[in-house]
Amino acid sequence: MAVQNKTQFAILGILSIAPGTGYDIKRYCDTVISNVWHENFGHIYPVLSSLLKEGLVDLSEDQTIVRKKVYSISEKGLEKFMDWLVMPAEYQPVRSEFMLKFLFSSNLPDDHIIKMVEDYRNRHSAKLIEFLKVEESLKNIQTEISEKRVHFLNATVRYGILTSESAILWCDETLAIFKNINIIGSKV
Amino acid sequence: MAVQNKTQFAILGILSIAPGTGYDIKRYCDTVISNVWHENFGHIYPVLSSLLKEGLVDLSEDQTIVRKKVYSISEKGLEKFMDWLVMPAEYQPVRSEFMLKFLFSSNLPDDHIIKMVEDYRNRHSAKLIEFLKVEESLKNIQTEISEKRVHFLNATVRYGILTSESAILWCDETLAIFKNINIIGSKV
DNA sequence: CTAACCATGTAATCCGTTACATGATTAC
DNA sequence: GTAATCATGTAACGGATTACATGGTTAG
Numbered sequence: 001m002a003v004q005n006k007t008q009f010a011i012l013g014i015l016s017i018a019p020g021t022g023y024d025i026k027r028y029c030d031t032v033i034s035n036v037w038h039e040n041f042g043h044i045y046p047v048l049s050s051l052l053k054e055g056l057v058d059l060s061e062d063q064t065i066v067r068k069k070v071y072s073i074s075e076k077g078l079e080k081f082m083d084w085l086v087m088p089a090e091y092q093p094v095r096s097e098f099m100l101k102f103l104f105s106s107n108l109p110d111d112h113i114i115k116m117v118e119d120y121r122n123r124h125s126a127k128l129i130e131f132l133k134v135e136e137s138l139k140n141i142q143t144e145i146s147e148k149r150v151h152f153l154n155a156t157v158r159y160g161i162l163t164s165e166s167a168i169l170w171c172d173e174t175l176a177i178f179k180n181i182n183i184i185g186s187k188v
Numbered sequence: 189m190a191v192q193n194k195t196q197f198a199i200l201g202i203l204s205i206a207p208g209t210g211y212d213i214k215r216y217c218d219t220v221i222s223n224v225w226h227e228n229f230g231h232i233y234p235v236l237s238s239l240l241k242e243g244l245v246d247l248s249e250d251q252t253i254v255r256k257k258v259y260s261i262s263e264k265g266l267e268k269f270m271d272w273l274v275m276p277a278e279y280q281p282v283r284s285e286f287m288l289k290f291l292f293s294s295n296l297p298d299d300h301i302i303k304m305v306e307d308y309r310n311r312h313s314a315k316l317i318e319f320l321k322v323e324e325s326l327k328n329i330q331t332e333i334s335e336k337r338v339h340f341l342n343a344t345v346r347y348g349i350l351t352s353e354s355a356i357l358w359c360d361e362t363l364a365i366f367k368n369i370n371i372i373g374s375k376v
Numbered sequence: 377c378t379a380a381c382c383a384t385g386t387a388a389t390c391c392g393t394t395a396c397a398t399g400a401t402t403a404c
Numbered sequence: 405g406t407a408a409t410c411a412t413g414t415a416a417c418g419g420a421t422t423a424c425a426t427g428g429t430t431a432g
Contacts, residue, residue: 005390006285006288007391013291016292017292021411022411022413023412033288033291034282035282036283036284037287037288038281040392040394041411041412041413042392042394042414043393045412045413045414046413049413067399067400067410067411067412068410068411068412069412081292085293085296086296086300088304088307089286089308090285091311092283092284092285094222094223094224094225095224095225096225097194097277097278099344099347100194100197100201100225101272101273101277103224103340103344104204104205104273106334106336106337106339108273108274119276123279148369149294151366152290152291153291155290156287156290156291158358158361158362159358162354162357162358162361165354166350166351167350170343170346170347170350173350174343177339181336181339193418195420209383210385211382211384228420228422229383229384229385230385230420230421230422231420231421233385233386237385255382255383255384255428256382256384257383
């Protein structure tokens with residue numbers, strides 16, 4: 001049975017940009033596309049093996065350095081990848097643990113709620129700063145990558161920025177309301 | 189071994205508001221909290237069983253209607269739930285299939301990219317309209333639920349609204365850029 | 377009467393995480 | 405020399421999805 005997971009497509013996509021090792025793929029996830037995708041080593045290596053078995057990726061021959069397996073996407077792999085790429089993305093059900101907790105917190109003391117929202121805000125605030133730095137660095141890029149790809153990378157970063165900003169906005173809105181309730185409650 | 193999943197806490201939380209059946213829990217997920225959480229029947233029923241075995245939920249005695257199991261949270265269950273509730277939410281790694289596809293689409297024709305972003309925009313646009321309706325209905329609520337809980341429900345809906353708006357904003361921004369590239373490209 | 381909805385469950389599968397294990401290379 | 409990083413993998417487990425199976429109740 002062929003693997004049906006998303007990890008394979010993430011791997012094929014990353015290899016479609018440039019050949020690399022499993023370690024490279026992981027690093028790419030942790031840096032360039034960290035705001036849209038995530039992978040573990042424990043999944044990357046087995047999936048790479050099965051992709052190789054299916055002929056969707058190749059192992060590069062010039063193994064100058066031992067212990068390092070440089071994979072590249074095969075023609076067959078590229079075909080399978082493109083087939084997946086042009087299909088509309090499936091709807092993904094939401095699961096926000098933070099919002100789930102928040103929703104059930106009506107019996108917790110106000111200051112606990114305020115603190116939890118503030119913490120959430122700080123997290124997104126830190127993310128936002130990160131993204132803004134990346135955005136800045138993309139502007140000054142000495143383009144080894146094609147100009148077109150920069151547009152896509154930039155749009156991805158913009159996605160991170162807008163998402164963070166929206167989360168921060170929600171926090172501010174919510175804090176304003178709950179602090180207000182707090183004051184009214186303590187005055188009555 | 190005790191279950192360690194998130195589903196149990198979602199179930200305990202929902203039962204902490206009101207007793208109900210597995211079916212009720214599913215419906216609650218699909219409506220009230222659909223923009224923050226998601227569950228399947230195939231997971232709800234087994235987890236309910238194991239929660240019962242562990243004494244974290246009770247089966248109501250007045251089984252007027254057969255074939256219907258009304259669960260309620262036990263004192264022990266409430267304790268476990270509260271312990272989880274006050275812990276800060278774990279960081280959740282992002283996995284957006286749409287953004288993953290988008291990121292790798294630099295070799296696809298411009299009109300395909302524009303169409304995929306437009307579709308994404310339409311989806312969020314529809315969601316936004318839904319959320320705005322819910323927001324409106326919360327204003328006119330003949331409050332059987334406590335006034336405080338309404339604030340939490342409202343904040344959750346606001347989260348959905350802001351998230352949708354931010355996604356739509358990203359689409360508009362991206363469409364503007366890519367349509368512009370398109371024009372420049374066709375002129376040169 | 378029949379379609380939609382209410383209601384509960386099981387089985388198969390698999391997707392992904394976490395922990396464990398190992399060792400080479402590079403930078404300080 | 406030692407800490408950090410590069411590099412590859414396996415094993416165990418669990419968490420969640422999907423499909424399957426069954427049947428009662430209600431509304432038109």
